[in-house]
Amino acid sequence: MKNANLIRMFADIVGTEQVLTSAAAMSAHLTDWRGRYRGAAICVVRPRTTAAVAAVVRACAQAGVPMVPQGGNTSLCGAATPDAGGRAVVVSLSRMNRLRAIDPANNTMTAEAGCVLQTLQEAAAEAGRLLPLSLAAEGSCQIGGNLSTNAGGVQVLRYGNARELTLGLEVVLPSGEIWDGLRGLRKDNTGYDLKHLFIGAEGTLGIITAAVLKLFPLPLAVATAWLAIESPAVAVRLLGELQARFGPALTACELVSDVALGLVRRHIPGAHPAVSASPWHLLIEICGGGNDGALRDELGLLLAESLDCGSIKDAVLAHSGEQAKRLWALRENIGEAQKIEGLSIKHDVSLPISRLPEFVERADRALATAFPEIRIVTFGHLGDGNLHYNQSTSAAGENAAFLAAQPKVNRIVHDLVHELSGSISAEHGIGQLKREELLRYKSPVEIEMMRAIKRVLDPQGLMNPGKVL
Incomplete structure (x- = not known):
């Protein structure tokens, strides 16, 4: 009866x-993008304001009912999926998709949480501005989810992640x-910067409903190249050379294993540009002033020097936007190709x-020793130190059984990451997937600080329970 009363209140x-209540209507909201988690809910509510x-x-x-905020449902850690208990309400922000304002003079846009990232990129471009947040899921992910997970993507090297691109937030507290913090200010030294509590909190402290985002001038020239290289060590050396030559004009430097x-x-049909076979590859993009031809010539000169000295084995320099797009498709479709191939860790x-x-080198060797049939798929954002390091077996049909080894695989990978002063989550968040792992690698002081903040803002523990903490 309590649930029926609550549903009637939502309907009002x-x-x-x-207010979605049938199994068929709710189904897409109860499963994560990867198909690893499936939950249950009282209903899915779709507010507009x-x-x-x-x-x-x-x-x-008032009813003591848990809430699970949900955007485009593209989480890779189960952050937007309710648990199997069926006690929660999914709050979908997809109808909150209004672009409230663009201020070209202030280089900002104010957008609601349900706006699809690609739609905001296009709106910024129409105003002669760049919204640099860019990731493979941009055609379906929503900006509220991007902020809740502090999304990164391919241009963090130059522009920073979602946290650096956010000036203000509007948040519904538990x-x-x-809280109306929609201020488009780059300087506001009036106490605690509260927006940072909610960016990256995965909806556990409140529901982001709108944001003021930084915009930038559109680049006048772009040069894109795909390089065949021998190893990650070569990639790191090339990154330094590119930064020395181009400085902040280097906007992306992506590492891809063969x-x-x-x-x-x-x-992925049609994803076959003429790139050479090589153990490793590097996709780079330079953006600057002037014109495309001059920038391509400058990049081409560096690539010729690198070929002559043997730093790179081969290179493809895009001579049109379409060619650049095809090179980027090789990188951006890795996640989708992995999903088609089957489950992976x-x-x-x-x-x-x-x-x-x-x-x-060390993780590959340790995993191959422990699991002789393992296949390791490595790619990511070399320029900001973020790797997507994924494991399956060479036989796709055996992947489900391989998942049972995830705790052992995680221990090998995460212990080494910790030893090398890294982080077990760079841009995907914690969600359900890494909640217990977090306890292993965060100090007790850090965990208690986070729990204290959670207790103050969400004393009933109703906001996206079971995620992060």
Whole structure:
């Protein structure tokens, strides 16, 4: 009866058609993108305004019902999936998709949490500005989820991750109160910077409903190249040379193993630009002033020097936007190709850039010793030290059984990451997947500080329970 009363209250707030209760209607909201987690819920509520979100939260708080905020449902750690208990309400922000304002003179945009990232990129471009947050899921992920997980992507090297791109937030607190922190200021030294509590908190402290995001001038020239290289150590050396030559104009430097590239070639039709076979690859992008031709010539000169001295084995320099797009498709479709191939054990780790080669060499060797049939798919954002380091077996049909070894695989990978002063989560968050792992690698002081913040803001523990802590 309590659930029926709650559903009626939601219907009064958002309309009957925006309260999903049937198994078929809720199904897509109860499973994560990877298919690793499936939960249950009382219902899925789809508010359209911040006031409606606040009313839904107040109703849940009064009834003592847990809430799971959900955006585009592209989480890789199960952060947006309810547990199997069926006691929670999923609060979908997908209808909160209004672009409230673009201020070109201030280089900001104000957008609601349900706006799809690609839509915001396109709106910024129409205004002659760049929203640099860019990741493979940008056609479906939503900005509220991006902020809740402190998303990174391919341009962190130059522009920073979601935290660095956010000036202000609007948040519905677990009490149902609304905090309006939508300030487009780059300097505001008036006490604690509260927005940083919610960025990366995965909806455990409140529901982000809108944000003020930084914009930048559109680059006048872009040069993109795919390099065939011998090893991650060579990649790190090339990164230093590129930064010395181009400085902040280097916007992306992506490392791809040949195993990862092979999955894209196998599963993504048309993803076959003429790139040479090589143990490792590097995708780089330079953005600057002037014109494309001049920037390509400058990059081409560096590549010629690198070929002459043997630093790189081969290079493909894009001579058009379409060619650049095809090169980027090789990188951006790795995740989708892995999903088609079958289940895998995924790691999203960050390390000091100088220690990436050591990590890859030692982790590969340790895993191959423990699991002779293992296949390791390595790719990621070399420029900011973030690797996606994923394991499966060479026989896709055996992957489900291999997942049973995840605790042992995690221990090998995460212990080495910790030894090398890295992090077990670079940009995907903690969610359900790494909650227990967090306790192993964070100090008791850090864990208690986080729990103390959680207790103050969410004393009933209703906001996305079972995630992060």
